[in-house]
């Protein structure tokens with residue numbers, strides 16, 4: 533197995549009003565290529581902070597994070613921006629979609645900013661449309677971002693996260709704001725991308741979402757308290773997986 537993300541003694545401290553909050557305390561773990569890892573744990577335990585820290589969205593206080601063998605804290609701003617643009621995809625709660633662009637233009641923007649895939653704008657637009665088609669949102673290609681539903685916007689985020697063919701996608705509660713049907717659709721997409729080889733790490737509170745992953749990291753008070761490994765997702769075994777994972781989570785104090 534080849535590692536894609538190596539997290540070593542990661543610490544993250546916030547200072548608010550001169551008070552230190554040690555949110556992540558010597559966190560260690562490895563994510564291997566092709567994995568789909570869920571991060572779970574109580575509210576405030578540091579899940580989102582972890583996702584931001586390991587994806588280079590936020591500075592870390594101590595330790596190291598290696599992505600594809602590159603130490604993220606050692607990269608300069610330009611190198612980090614390029615790594616994130618070309619090799620990482622992001623599906624975050626604050627969707628960071630630009631208001632003055634259509635949904636399609638938002639989706640293809642990372643490709644227009646990157647030189648990773650050498651292609652004409654026409655081909656980029658075609659690829660963007662293909663992704664939208666696959667995710668069932670092609671009819672809103674020309675809409676503004678305030679002219680679509682939450683589920684459509686989330687699927688647009690997935691399209692955007694995929695446009696530069698990233699090695700790994702980071703998702704912070706990708707189904708958090710969605711009803712069950714939209715949540716299932718989004719997860720179907722993510723598990724499909726994962727089965728096609730994209731590594732995924734996501735934060736979730738939802739057992740149904742986590743049960744579709746291959747591993748769950750359980751974080752309490754800034755430390756990984758335990759991990760639970762599963763086979764690759766198999767639709768037919770979903771109930772069984774959910775039940776088993778639920779049992780483990782209860783043991784962990786969830």
Ligand SMILES: Nc1ncnc2c1ncn2[C@@H]1O[C@H](COP(=O)(O)OP(=O)(O)OP(=O)(O)O)[C@@H](O)[C@H]1O
Pocket residue numbers: 546547548553555573574575576577578579580581582
């Ligand atoms: N930008 C920030 N500045 C200061 N403190 C922060 C910041 N972001 C998070 N924190 C603090 O870090 C701790 C962990 O927050 P985080 O959002 O990572 O938790 P979480 O496990 O994702 O919670 P939830 O499940 O409720 O989303 C909290 O005490 C929070 O107040």
